[in-house]
Amino acid sequence: MSSRPPVNDWATDFDHTDPRWMNDPFPIWDGLRTRCPIAHTERFQGAYFPSRYQDVRDISYDTEHFSSRRVIVRDEKLDPPIPSPPITSDPPEHRPARMPLLPPFNPKAVERLKPGTQALCARLIDAFIASGRCDAATDYAQHIPTRVIAHMLGVPEADGELFRHWIKLALEEGIHDMSKALQAVGEMTVYFRDQIAKRASQHGDDLISYMLALRHDGKPIPEDKLLGTLRLILIAGIDTTWSAIGASLWHLATHDEDRRRLVADPSLMDTAVEEFLRAYAPVTMAREVVKEVEINGCPMKPGHMVLLSFPAANRDPEMFPDADKVILDRQENRHAAFGLGIHRCIGSNLARMELRTALEEWLKRIPEFRLEDPAGVRWSEGTVRGPRQMPMLFAPEVRT
Amino acid sequence: MSERNMMKVRVEAERCQGHNRCCSIAPELFEIDDYGYARASGDGSVPPALEEKARLAMKNCPEHAVRLTRQD
Numbered sequence: 001m002s003s004r005p006p007v008n009d010w011a012t013d014f015d016h017t018d019p020r021w022m023n024d025p026f027p028i029w030d031g032l033r034t035r036c037p038i039a040h041t042e043r044f045q046g047a048y049f050p051s052r053y054q055d056v057r058d059i060s061y062d063t064e065h066f067s068s069r070r071v072i073v074r075d076e077k078l079d080p081p082i083p084s085p086p087i088t089s090d091p092p093e094h095r096p097a098r099m100p101l102l103p104p105f106n107p108k109a110v111e112r113l114k115p116g117t118q119a120l121c122a123r124l125i126d127a128f129i130a131s132g133r134c135d136a137a138t139d140y141a142q143h144i145p146t147r148v149i150a151h152m153l154g155v156p157e158a159d160g161e162l163f164r165h166w167i168k169l170a171l172e173e174g175i176h177d178m179s180k181a182l183q184a185v186g187e188m189t190v191y192f193r194d195q196i197a198k199r200a201s202q203h204g205d206d207l208i209s210y211m212l213a214l215r216h217d218g219k220p221i222p223e224d225k226l227l228g229t230l231r232l233i234l235i236a237g238i239d240t241t242w243s244a245i246g247a248s249l250w251h252l253a254t255h256d257e258d259r260r261r262l263v264a265d266p267s268l269m270d271t272a273v274e275e276f277l278r279a280y281a282p283v284t285m286a287r288e289v290v291k292e293v294e295i296n297g298c299p300m301k302p303g304h305m306v307l308l309s310f311p312a313a314n315r316d317p318e319m320f321p322d323a324d325k326v327i328l329d330r331q332e333n334r335h336a337a338f339g340l341g342i343h344r345c346i347g348s349n350l351a352r353m354e355l356r357t358a359l360e361e362w363l364k365r366i367p368e369f370r371l372e373d374p375a376g377v378r379w380s381e382g383t384v385r386g387p388r389q390m391p392m393l394f395a396p397e398v399r400t
Numbered sequence: 401m402s403e404r405n406m407m408k409v410r411v412e413a414e415r416c417q418g419h420n421r422c423c424s425i426a427p428e429l430f431e432i433d434d435y436g437y438a439r440a441s442g443d444g445s446v447p448p449a450l451e452e453k454a455r456l457a458m459k460n461c462p463e464h465a466v467r468l469t470r471q472d
């Protein structure tokens with residue numbers, strides 16, 4: 001991204017793909033919140049950046065002026081945008097696209113996946129614990145959501161590499177190069193068509209079979225919508241959850257007191273998981289302004305995008321006392337990591353289960369650990385934030 | 401404690417988006433339907449020993465859908 005002009009003023013020329021923003025966005029957001037709560041940029045063909053919780057909330061609830069038809073801020077706009085219902089749907093189409101997806105992700109369904117997830121985490125740890133080191137991002141965190149969603153969809157767990165390649169194309173490289181995003185869509189479409197064809201003769205109890213069996217007014221979901229939703233479910237759950245697990249481990253590796261406290265008192269896990277989700281919320285979404293509107297005194301123009309930063313909202317000190325501190329037993333925590341309003345993350349129960357299980361299994365076996373080299377941590381690019389490389393050292397487990 | 405001063409909890413269905421925070425904090429007081437949306441268990445009466453949990457559930461609902469009232 002060295003070809004992009006450097007940012008001089010975050011309030012009038014912000015760029016969320018600037019390396020300073022990606023590596024440590026928090027001071028930038030804090031500055032904006034006091035100086036210019038709704039920043040603007042002419043980059044990305046015009047975009048706004050609200051940094052206060054209340055403004056993020058108002059926009060999330062206002063589906064009349066803010067459309068989800070585009071949910072990623074890119075250099076170019078694809079016209080028409082590629083639909084991935086329900087995340088790209090507005091009312092009234094949103095509800096019918098969303099409702100049938102909810103039962104497979106409800107708390108009871110997710111609880112049934114817990115034992116398998118525990119076993120998966122244990123196997124991953126077995127593979128590196130004797131060496132006393134691992135890359136917590138690539139040897140551990142990334143495999144958990146990849147394999148869990150592969151299992152749910154009923155596709156080979158070994159295809160995880162392929163999924164991550166699509167995600168990188170769609171969500172990272174695709175911000176500046178639309179052809180990469182389109183390549184990902186094309187390849188995923190071929191992949192899922194093949195999976196659908198496989199189920200013509202034999203339905204399983206997987207999510208793809210479940211979706212093929214859905215009927216609305218007696219008719220199955222049209223193929224283009226079905227493919228859009230399958231691409232969404234594959235993409236939405238992987239690097240998001242990977243980021244949440246990775247960022248939580250990063251925090252524990254760099255904060256000795258919190259790590260020891262959580263190991264000594266596992267009953268803190270309920271509030272700790274919510275606090276990690278608040279402080280390191282991985283997902284920033286977007287909306288397109290479709291009708292002239294004013295938010296917090298700032299007029300917004302149709303056609304411009306809004307970078308909808310749940311992570312910045314979660315750091316607003318007006319909403320969260322000591323917002324910049326991780327408080328493992330924070331009692332009041334209305335964080336917005338999974339969004340607010342009608343698009344609340346469908347996978348929130350699953351993501352919470354995976355995050356909690358990943359931390360529990362890790363801390364049980366590896367209570368003491370630290371970064372091999374703080375400068376060796378590489379954070380992601382794009383609007384899902386988390387560590388992508390994170391070499392970690394710990395005492396090797398001696399098997400007796 | 402008389403029936404009169406009993407705390408009651410209620411979920412505003414049109415606000416609830418199924419974050420499931422209420423039920424994980426106070427499983428005694430909430431039920432989740434197949435779609436993940438919450439409602440108060442039974443008639444919503446909160447025994448005195450659970451009042452603190454009910455307050456926490458209210459204060460952690462991101463959609464402000466949990467309502468507490470006192471009967472009087």
Ligand code: HEM
Nearest residue numbers: 086087236237240241244283285338339343345346347351
């Ligand atoms: C820690 C992990 C995760 C985070 C932080 C996260 C965050 C979010 C956020 C903020 C939204 C709201 C989008 C908006 O308002 O435009 C969302 C929507 C969504 N998420 Fe997640 N997500 C995570 C994991 C997952 C998982 C595991 C899945 C399932 C496989 C998933 C599936 C979805 C879907 C389908 C939507 C669209 C819902 C709708 O538009 O009605 N997510 N997610």
Ligand code: SF4
Nearest residue numbers: 416417419420422461
């Ligand atoms: S926490 Fe709030 S939004 Fe979530 S299920 Fe409970 S009432 Fe509904």
